[in-house]
Amino acid sequence: MAELRTVEIPIAGMDCADCVQLVQHAIAKLPGVQSVDVYLIAEKASMSYDPALLDMTAVRKAVEDVGYSVRESESLQATASPTGDLSQRVLRLLFLVAASVLFVVIAGEWLGLFARITERVPWPLGLIVVLAGGFPVFRNVVRAALKGQIIAHTLMTVGVIAALVIGQWVTAAVIVFFMRVGDYVETFTAGRARRAVKDLTDMAPRTARVLRAGDETEMPVESVQVDDIVVVRPGESIPVDGEVVDGQATIDQAAITGEAMPVEAGPGAPVYAATIIRLGSLRVRTTRAGADSTFGRVIKMVEEAEQNRAEIQRVADKFSSWYLPVVVGVALLTLILRRDPMATVAVLVVACSCSVALATPIAMLASIGAAARHGLMVKGGRYLEVLARADTLLIDKTGTLTLGQPQITDIISPPLVLVQGRVGAPAGSELLYLAASAERYSEHPLAEVARAAARARHLSLAEPQHFEAVPGVGVHAEVDGFAVSVGNRRMLDGVGVRSRDGDGTGPTAEPNPAAGDSQTAGLLPVAAQLEAQGKTLLFVALAGELAGLLAATDTLRPEVPEALAAVRALGIRHVELLTGDHAQAARALAEQIGVSYQADLLPEHKIEIVKRYQALGRVVVMVGDGVNDAPALAQADVGIAIGAARSSVAVEAAHIALMLDDWTLVPEVIRIARRTMGVVKMNLAFTALYNVVGLSLAAFGLLPPVWAAAAQSLPDLGILGNSSRLLRHKRK
Numbered sequence: 001m002a003e004l005r006t007v008e009i010p011i012a013g014m015d016c017a018d019c020v021q022l023v024q025h026a027i028a029k030l031p032g033v034q035s036v037d038v039y040l041i042a043e044k045a046s047m048s049y050d051p052a053l054l055d056m057t058a059v060r061k062a063v064e065d066v067g068y069s070v071r072e073s074e075s076l077q078a079t080a081s082p083t084g085d086l087s088q089r090v091l092r093l094l095f096l097v098a099a100s101v102l103f104v105v106i107a108g109e110w111l112g113l114f115a116r117i118t119e120r121v122p123w124p125l126g127l128i129v130v131l132a133g134g135f136p137v138f139r140n141v142v143r144a145a146l147k148g149q150i151i152a153h154t155l156m157t158v159g160v161i162a163a164l165v166i167g168q169w170v171t172a173a174v175i176v177f178f179m180r181v182g183d184y185v186e187t188f189t190a191g192r193a194r195r196a197v198k199d200l201t202d203m204a205p206r207t208a209r210v211l212r213a214g215d216e217t218e219m220p221v222e223s224v225q226v227d228d229i230v231v232v233r234p235g236e237s238i239p240v241d242g243e244v245v246d247g248q249a250t251i252d253q254a255a256i257t258g259e260a261m262p263v264e265a266g267p268g269a270p271v272y273a274a275t276i277i278r279l280g281s282l283r284v285r286t287t288r289a290g291a292d293s294t295f296g297r298v299i300k301m302v303e304e305a306e307q308n309r310a311e312i313q314r315v316a317d318k319f320s321s322w323y324l325p326v327v328v329g330v331a332l333l334t335l336i337l338r339r340d341p342m343a344t345v346a347v348l349v350v351a352c353s354c355s356v357a358l359a360t361p362i363a364m365l366a367s368i369g370a371a372a373r374h375g376l377m378v379k380g381g382r383y384l385e386v387l388a389r390a391d392t393l394l395i396d397k398t399g400t401l402t403l404g405q406p407q408i409t410d411i412i413s414p415p416l417v418l419v420q421g422r423v424g425a426p427a428g429s430e431l432l433y434l435a436a437s438a439e440r441y442s443e444h445p446l447a448e449v450a451r452a453a454a455r456a457r458h459l460s461l462a463e464p465q466h467f468e469a470v471p472g473v474g475v476h477a478e479v480d481g482f483a484v485s486v487g488n489r490r491m492l493d494g495v496g497v498r499s500r501d502g503d504g505t506g507p508t509a510e511p512n513p514a515a516g517d518s519q520t521a522g523l524l525p526v527a528a529q530l531e532a533q534g535k536t537l538l539f540v541a542l543a544g545e546l547a548g549l550l551a552a553t554d555t556l557r558p559e560v561p562e563a564l565a566a567v568r569a570l571g572i573r574h575v576e577l578l579t580g581d582h583a584q585a586a587r588a589l590a591e592q593i594g595v596s597y598q599a600d601l602l603p604e605h606k607i608e609i610v611k612r613y614q615a616l617g618r619v620v621v622m623v624g625d626g627v628n629d630a631p632a633l634a635q636a637d638v639g640i641a642i643g644a645a646r647s648s649v650a651v652e653a654a655h656i657a658l659m660l661d662d663w664t665l666v667p668e669v670i671r672i673a674r675r676t677m678g679v680v681k682m683n684l685a686f687t688a689l690y691n692v693v694g695l696s697l698a699a700f701g702l703l704p705p706v707w708a709a710a711a712q713s714l715p716d717l718g719i720l721g722n723s724s725r726l727l728r729h730k731r732k
Contacts, residue, residue, distance in 0.1 A: 004034055009045045009059060011038070013068040022144060026062040030054055040361065066147075067140050126169030134160065134176035153179065155327055156712070159348035163705060166341045171705050175349055178709035203274050204295060208239035211283070221273075224289040233281045237274055241293045242284040244269045249280030298377055298659075312360055312385055312680060319356055327351040327695070334699045342705055346698035350708035351691065355715035359683035362719055366726040367676040375659035376669050377644070383655040387621065387638045387673035392613050393572045394606075394632070396624035397579035397589065400642055401663075402554035404625070406446070408432070408453035409535065409555075412526055413548030429457055431548040435540045437462040438477040438484040442469055446538060449552050450486075474539075485541040492539060492546065523549060534581075534588030553585075559663045561593055566667035570674070574618070578606050578632075606632035623666060624654075640666065679726055683719050690715050 011023060024038040027045060032053025038045045047059070060070045131138070134157075141157045156179055163172035209216050211229040221239050224230065229245065232238050238251070248266045253275045262278055265271055271284055273293040290296055331347040334340065364381030371378055378384060398404050413431045436454035439447035440461050454461060464477035464484075474487015485491055523546055527537055530551045538550040564575060577597040579586050586599035598609065606622075610632055613620045622629070622636035625643055630653035633639030641654035643661035658665040694711060697703035703711070 004048050005051050006046065006048045007056075009047060009056075009063075010071040011043055011045055011063060011068055012071050014038075014040055014043060019068065022066045022140070022147075023063060023068055025147060026066045027059060030058055030062055066143055067136075123167070123169060126173065127164065130160065130164065130169060130172045130176055133173065134179060137176070137179050155324060155331075155348045155351050156709075159345045159705065162341065162345045162348065166345075168342070168345075168705070171342075171345070174706045175709040178712065203237070204299070205237040205239040205274060208289075209233075222290045224286055226286055226288070228286045230284045230286055231281070232277055232284060234277055234279060237276050238271050238282070238284065239273055239289070240284065240286045241272050241288040241295075242270075242286045244271060245283050245285050247280060247282040249277045249282045252276040252278055294659075298372060311382065312677075312684075323356065323691075324351070330695055330699060338699075338701065340701055343698060343701040345705045346701075346703050346708040347695060349705050350694040350698045350703060350712050355687045355690075355719055356684070358716065359687050359719055360680050363676055363679045363683060363723040363726060366723045367672055367679075370727050371669065371672055374665075374668070376665060376672070377657040377659065378669070379655050381676075383638050384673040384676050386619060387656070387670060388677040390619045390621045390638060390670070391571070391573050392618040392620045393567060393575045394610065394613070394620060394622045394636070395575065395577050395595070396606075396622075396629045396632075397577055397581060397586065398554060399625035400623060400629075401560055401577070401589065401593070402556055403661075404554065406449045406536070406552045406554045408449060408550055408552050410530060410551035411548065412523065412530075412551070413540075429459060431540055432457065432550065433459045433461070434479050434482065434484050434542070435486045435538065435548075435550055437479040438464055438467075438475055438486050440464050440477075441467055442475050444469075444475075446536065446552060447475075447486075450538065450550060453550075483543050485544075486538055486550075488537070489539065491541070532584060532588075534585030536585075556589065556592065557661070557663055563663035563666055564593055564595070566664075567670065570667060570670050572621075572670075578609060578629075603629060603631055607635050610635045630654075640669065642666070676726060679722055683722055686718055686722070687715050690718070 014020060014023065020038045020040050023045060024036055027033060027036045027038075027047060030049075032050035034048040034050065036045055036047045063070050137153050138157060141154050144154065156175060160172045160175050160179075163169070163175065205221060207218050208221050208224045208228075209218050209231045210224060211217075211231055216231055224240055228240075230238075230240055230242065232249075234249075244265050244267050246267060248264070250262045251265050251271065252262050253272065265282065271282070272295060273289070274295040288294070288296075291300065327347065331344050334347050335344040360381065364384060367384060368378045368381070395401055411431055432450065432454055436450045436459065439450050441464065451461070462479050464479055467475065467477045469475050470487070470491075472488075472490065474485060474491045476483070476485050478484070527539070527549055530537060530549065533553075535551040535553045538552070539546060540548045540550060567575065575595045577586060577590050577593075577595050578601055579589075579597065579599055580601050581599055583599040586597045590597035598605075601609075606629055610620055610622060614637065619638075620636045621638045621640060622632050623640045623642060624630075624633050625641065633641060633653045633655075636655075638656060639654040640656045640658060642658045642663070642665070644654065644657035644659050656669055658669070694703065694708070698708050
């Protein structure tokens, strides 16, 4: 079997669920097509096919045969239609005209004017008016019928034919008019949902100024290559992901992170496409460009969110499939029992299945688009639906709850007077100065922690002499003439350090008569207390004498306690910390934030824990940074990656990506999910009630066909209005 190829096909003209159904059916039946997904809001189809059996000419023809067209291939930076504003004005004018016609129709029906019009206009002329006005609709209905499909307009077309048969061409014409109005309403509704995607794509830069052979050359973003140097000036969008090689600038990163406050960037700092330089200028070495950039992946995620449809949307789709036969049954019963052709026509006309199909995706896409503007990337409505009913939260530790950057938190040192007599008691900064100087050339992670603490205190480090690193133990060096040793507990036992409560055999120091042996001996109990708090220790010895302790720990993100309180308030009943750290460190952090914990875990252990909770019927959310916990993020019902802007792994593995390292976004996305599901359920309830009432009134002759035609487009407006509330979401 030949290797399958996957392509995306931009399709113009789709406005409703029926459009999606027709296009998907047309492409799916072509030879060589393995799978196809059609997206209404993104206006495209994603197709996997065998290129040996199918070429794109056949695909284009199949799409055109069902009444739609394939646009020329678009880049990531495709702009919104230049006629968008004109279309909006035309739609507003159309709504005013429709409202006026509706008033005239209702008044004419009540006053009996239609009968007088019918008497004076020849029936053939009326037929021509109906056929001309409804031709686009009738054409799609016929095409669907020839393929054995029934679409929403099929019933209304039958209603039009029935009205013509009984001589009510004016009624048929009014029905056709409101069918077209309904189509425009659906176009407008889908367009509002597409606005979220278009707002994002409009932010993407289209060209880049690349430095080649000393000259600046402007070129399309897609032509920029990795390692190209891109020049960006004040007020311009950065066109690529990359690293600053020269310059200093203040950058607005709201397009990626949703964060309103600008950030400073200098040499070595990472920058992202679609962020804007407010002050300064930069030269950036490209790491990713175009669709591969962070912003490109964000757009792709939002565009393809329709693929991961919520289960409630699948239920709505099934409802649409059996709703139309039910309407036909009600119409037949009305004709048989009441023998009222006009009531039968009204039943067929008032039925509105498109609103059922639109109730969920419009709300989901509105939420996903609004969330994207705040730096919350959701891969589909499925995950919003699941997140709305989540009850268990599992959390990675390092880089997720903590900053992932250990810091010196305690400096412990009793006063000593050394034999050499060149310095007094090393306390605080003095001890840190000696330890960091000794560690100056060490590659151990904790050595960098000590050096960073010294830099933070503006200490100028000395050049160590006779430097020696002992793997698994620590370092020895001479600093300012003093023999300094820095390391872990093994250093105390293995290199002759005497700690006053041990019998070291190394060089000695005279005790401070005022301090006595007890002060030095008291360091080890203090060390035990610090280790019980989950801190990692560096033992510092001078001339073989234990002189002090440096305690380091990974710092808890300051917003975590408040965020976890908000999560619990939202009904998440179980929160648990999962970490590969040792039990003491895990216990200390878990007690600090009030959660349970499991420690000494490997990545596969985290997956097993997720599965265990899922087997108990829990809806599990996993929050991590996407590095070593990517498998657990993928296994969870909803995986949330925090700080995803710095990790492509996180964006790929997680179902929801929070671009900022900000824990307040976790309860925020849960609120969005619950609000979205509330709107979806309201949409469905409104649509169901509206259809039941409409069918009942029509069946009992209380809703004339003309009024039924006017009424059938109203649910779409109701859904649009209700779902539009989600577009205006603001962070709490």
